[in-house]
Amino acid sequence: MDNLSTQKEEQVLQGVAASPGIAMGPVVFFGSELVTVEQRTLADSEINREVETFCKAIEKAKTDLQKLVEKTALSIGRESAKIFEVHQLLLEDVLIVDETVKRIREEKKNADQAFLEVMENFEVSLESIEGEYLKARAADIRDVKRRVIRNIQGNAHPRQKKLKEPAIIFAKELTPSDTVNIERNKVLGFAMDFGGRTSHAAIMARSIKVPSVVGLKKIGQLLHTGDFVILDGNSGVLIINPTLKTIDEYKRKFSDYRNIQNKLKHLKGLPARTRDGKDIELSANIEFPDEVKAVKESGADGVGLFRTEYLYLTKSELPTEEEQFNEYKSIVKSLNDQPIIIRTFDLGGDKAPKAISLPPEANPFLGARGIRLYRDEGINLFKTQLRAIVRASAYGKVRIMFPMISCVSEIRYCQQVLNDVKDEFRKQGIPFAEDIPVGAMIEVPSAAVIADIISQECDFLSIGTNDLIQYALAVDRGNEHIAYLYQPYNPSVLRLVKDVIQKGHKNGVWVGICGEMASDPLITMLLIGMGLDEFSVSPVSLLLIKEIIRRVECAECINIVEEVISFGTPDEIVKYLRKVMKNRFQDLYLLF
Template identity: 55%
Template sequence: MGQQTDILLKGIAASPGIAIGKVLIIGSETLEVEKKTLKTSDIDAEIEKFDSALAQSISDLEKMFDKTRASYGENAAQIFNVHKYILQDPMVVDKAKKKIRAEKVNADWAFSEIMNNYISKLKGMQDERFHTRTTDIQDLKRRVTRYIQGGSQQHLTKLTQPSIVFATELTPSDTIRLEKANVLGFAMDFGARTSHATILARSIGVPAVVGLNRAGQLIKEGDNMILDGDQGLCIINPSTKSLSRYKKRYDEYISLERQLHSIKNLPARTKDGKDIELASNMEFPEEVDHICELHGDGIGLFRTEYLYLAGSTNPTEEQQYQDYKHILEKLAGKPLIIRTFDLGGDKPPASLSLSREDNPFLGVRGVRLYRNSGEDLFRTQIRAILRASALGDIRIMFPMIACVSELRECKAALYKIQKELDKEGVPYNKSIPVGIMIEVPSAAAIADLMAQECDFLSIGTNDLIQYTIAVDRGNKNLAYLYQSYNPAVLRFVQQIIYQGHQQGTWVGMCGEMASDPLMTMVLIGMGLDEFSVSPVSHLLIKEIIRHVEYHECESMAKKALDFSTAADVEKYLTDIYQKKFKRLLHL
């Protein structure tokens, strides 16, 4: 008998960890929707059927909100409030009814067409976060369509024993109906790091691998599987050799995880007593409970683009205010840095008609949108932020600032809105800190001038690398150039920190570089005041901070800046990390 051969699939590492177990498959549901022509006398009854389906769906969502809040916390449940908001959105409901009446068509077809159009728009955007929202829309479309057609909601296979859950894609409704105590991990053909299932995986601490593409053709119910959420690997029916190797890794991983969790309540302080602020980046409000459990220094970057994914209309001032208020209550006095929306170009809000651009990353995005068709959106968001600032430590951060004049325009708009609130007698923090994300080379080159104009700087390395090296970070053919260890990038980072400090301005970093353990000592040595990292990297970065001395970090930073290639820098940092933190290599 021949030796068993592993079936190895490569996907996207979406949530860290290792899981070994049997597979439970959740099948995707296909609903047939056929266009039918109605008699005029049948239209009112069809509208009633549509209203009834909406009411039943909203009732389901309210129940799922309650169930999710009880099992996972209120923030994880917020996705169902977003779904409810979509089904109550006049732009969706009224449009569907108008289509039924005007075209004399069946409700399920009219509603599906509207939702399909919305899905197409989201898929046409380059930003991954928008792509993942298509799963939410599909979930809602299926739910309402099922009720229109007189069916009931699909029941998932009962998860009665610990299993690795596989699906082509997992909707929020799917994930919430699983017994979380028996979920070892998630594997999906589709999905992304920002999908609801992967956010949930990270919040409950199980691995997830997405983007496997063809796994559904190979996996059978009950198959044995190894899920490697660190490397983005899925091994189907692994060999004895692979099982032995991964069981050893799993034991080491669990041991290290326990060690890291033991430092949650300890400060991010070097061995020689230098305190480093360690905050978290946040994509969606449902992540805040997990972030609070890390006992860090608040949220150093709250990306607010999610606000514009919920429906075809823009979020109101009150909706935004309530979101910010809820997050502040959870943070209990710790800072919340809100980045005003970075939309436009490849990710325009559905409510704005923006012309298509040949190069959206160099087009109308971020603050450039604020002075054009996005002016009202900006005003609404700033009003909500200012109102919430009366309740806690909120700080405003403007994205994509390229020159001092843009920063001054944003500050002038902020001042004007403050005067409005003063007239209305609305309380807010009159000394609210204002900063910018340094992610454009022109801003990095004049960091001293920028620092004179604001309260803090935060380095956004993702775009800074892209713009400095003139490379599309999403282009796989140019991946070899997109290097955070590029000497030009490192010199920019050092310059920003130095010039910021020369002006007495606090400097943080919220890009992926801050989450890179190889760079931790270098950034400490450069004098970085704050690391805002991915929540999954938080404890690892804290562990490194607590086992180094500031003077050795300074020496390491100086040495790293002497190299002439990214490869040389990476080799130097890797060698030191392997020697100093060998026990952490499994994370």
């Protein structure tokens, strides 16, 4: 009775959004077949045969995994296949194999029991290690464990899961082989008790584009095979036995989401121009050279921030001028005349290069970082990088930006060194672009306040909102105890951004944003209203931001700025922006 009444009630459960999209349909339980093992004590005469059984089971598992590697590489991709290569290594591991054989021989345990014990010990120790990413590896151990035990017990093949009709798969935890073995064309979505965004099941779900919600804790107890559910991979919600009203609501959301995705695709080749004709430069941020491909695929106007720290952080020697030149040149050339802002190294703070010994500091973020390392002995390092960048300017549209500028003399100093470099090249006849635009990164409040004076010394400003927020609000962005104070929508932050844009314009320089803020669709209109000229966003958000830009007019954006500036708290601002954006973009309401 009790069961019946609860079964009909709608239940909304919050989990972790692991792969975007919306699905609805019946649930099918996917029990990763539990292995049952009975312990026996072997007779002496049985021992050799048992060891042989174990070795054969391992060999068979290796062969099967090889097939799975190939199948996965073909059907999902090489990256996803790599996890099964790790499984193969587990099967060759001396610790695992020797320990199991030892237990069979010395403790006279049956092979499946011995192997189970060994693997469970590892599973427990692995789960105790800090860090979600490694904890998730316990799932790999379990996967290998089941595979081998099935072989020992002679249950050759795992049942290929046949789904009669399309369904949402529920499992306590899907192992990587489960994810691959399920018939993909009938899977509407995945729901899981365990796992986070970095579990393999989540990674695979994203690469095969199946909506997923993980970390639902113990929903297994509330669900029954055949229950109708709605799964929202955008917000991480699972709704069991939804009411007709909820179903209707989600049917709309479902088709809307599809429409949004489809519509955005057409924007790739179109300019980021407002309805009243203002062109906005919409570029992408990159951290590693291989991301250039994603930038080009996303339809960006160029690269708005190329961070160069990786050159200093990954090697024990400093990068030479030649190495850097080749790196920059190949990126600049591959962009086919699209502009790229190369930011000179921003080391110090949380980024300590190996080749330079920086003295320990009590407050590294307020210490020797960014431009502050370019003086004294640091000048050679700075000059080497500038020489490489200036040489690369001969191959495309290079712009240079300096990090952590906090006063006028710093930007003057950088310009001076840059001019020295250019003079040397002129004398030596080395080619470079004469008119390389130079920008100051505005991330320190003192620079924001005098942005009008700083912009007299350069060609553009780019607001680094991530650090500007932390410095303006005196909130360490890595400190979880005060994370609630790290507020991009804080009125002080928004006013600073507005002021910087105005002050830049007063001196005729263009102003961009290269922090997370530029990728946030909720404030795109606000930023357009403030007059922002360039948005440098992460490639995945690019088309969405472009869509918003293309559908608005500057005048209505300016009205939003006036409203927002009158509010005193971040909450009021968010509430207002949500309302405005939901209203203004009713077809995109899912995203606000």
